[in-house]
Amino acid sequence: MSGNHSAEGKILQHAEGLGVATPELVRRRARELAVINGRDPEDYTEADWRRAKSELHGGHDFVQGEHAPEALAIPDEEETHRVDRRISEAPESLGEELFAEGMDEAVHEQMLAARRNGEADDS
Numbered sequence: 001m002s003g004n005h006s007a008e009g010k011i012l013q014h015a016e017g018l019g020v021a022t023p024e025l026v027r028r029r030a031r032e033l034a035v036i037n038g039r040d041p042e043d044y045t046e047a048d049w050r051r052a053k054s055e056l057h058g059g060h061d062f063v064q065g066e067h068a069p070e071a072l073a074i075p076d077e078e079e080t081h082r083v084d085r086r087i088s089e090a091p092e093s094l095g096e097e098l099f100a101e102g103m104d105e106a107v108h109e110q111m112l113a114a115r116r117n118g119e120a121d122d123s
Contacts, residue, residue, distance in 0.1 A: 021053070021056035021057055025056060026049065026052045026053045026056055027044075027049075027052075029052035029055060029056055030044040030048040030049045030051075030052040031044050031048075032052075032108070032112055033048040033051055033052055034048050035112060035115050035116070036108075036111045036112055036115050038115065055104065055108075
């Protein structure tokens with residue numbers, strides 16, 4: 001795998017087509033990250049928000065490790081220009097993207113389930 005993330009954002013979340021990542025989707029993901037880290041869902045931090053936004057806009061921990069290199073950071077809108085991706089991507093790139101997203105979602109769901117099961121055992 002190339003280690004690049006999709007400039008168009010995540011394709012799937014929780015096995016459903018994502019579309020455009022709205023602020024509410026980012027907020028929901030940030031709450032899940034807070035739960036995974038042992039905090040109340042309403043106590044999500046700015047770091048949770050940034051990570052959720054990065055994940056939903058195409059960052060993959062599975063591919064690029066815990067912290068994305070600066071070259072892969074999501075640029076400000078003023079600094080970008082559009083390139084026709086259909087020309088530059090090989091057909092297998094979509095499969096690689098879906099695989100990476102599936103791995104990320106599986107890890108996220110496992111961590112969330114483990115945290116919730118741990119809380120249920122404590123009750």
